[in-house]
Amino acid sequence: MAVKDSPTGWVNEHIQKYVATDGAEGHEWRPGVHTLLLTTKGRKSGELRRTALIYQRDGDNYVVVASQGGKPQHPSWYFNLSDDAVVDVQVAADKFQARARTAGPEERDRLWKLMNEVWPDYSEYQKKTDREIPVVVLEPVKG
Template sequence: MSERLQRNQLVIDEFRSAAGVVGGDFEGVPLLLLTTTGARSGEPRVMPMTYLADGERLVVFAANGGRPNHPGWYHNLLADPAARVEIGTEAFPVTATVLEGSERERLWAQQLVRTPYFEGFQERAGDRRIPIVALTREA
């Protein structure tokens, strides 16, 4: 297991054992766990990530730390937009929608105000425009 996967697993374990509260780099940051279905493997994939609440939706950003490629979870959602979210002690199904246009720009601007270091992610990503995904809770 890579160092990055090990780190994510530690965050996931802490999140689940402490009712969604995580310390360290994530202390005080809105955090959720997103479970997608692997596009190639068909296996569940869990990823901790920050989010922005937008009304009833949760919005996540495929920044991938500014790397030149989209994160795996984004590719998984493109292949199958049905996913599962955990926030605190609650878990529920969601459907993912990639946001475009003025809606994307509005949410990106909100994220930059709340989390200014995301601007650096976009700079490092170069020509790759960071996708923004809305997660809508299923009934």
């Protein structure tokens, strides 16, 4: 099944470079800021959707934030996880399946701090919205 990349222009360009170079271009988006590619299954369309997200490692897991720049609604990829938590992930040249889950309150506090260390704008995004911005843990599927 073909994958549809983010319709946002600069994100789409980022994904194309990432895919074409197996992450050699795009994994490090800015100095010290790394991104992964997350592919979810559309909850309405059933289509595969791919986006690029800033991440941090937490042990064997990968952590991403559903910030959408502080918009009032969660990003589409986050809603897609509610129907199908099994996702495809690419980190540089490494491709694997993971199970996504939203961090609970205590874990979220710790991971929120971890993510703000690499991208302090998350705190500013939280100030723009009444929703609590979800922190998502991607647990690689062993197998």
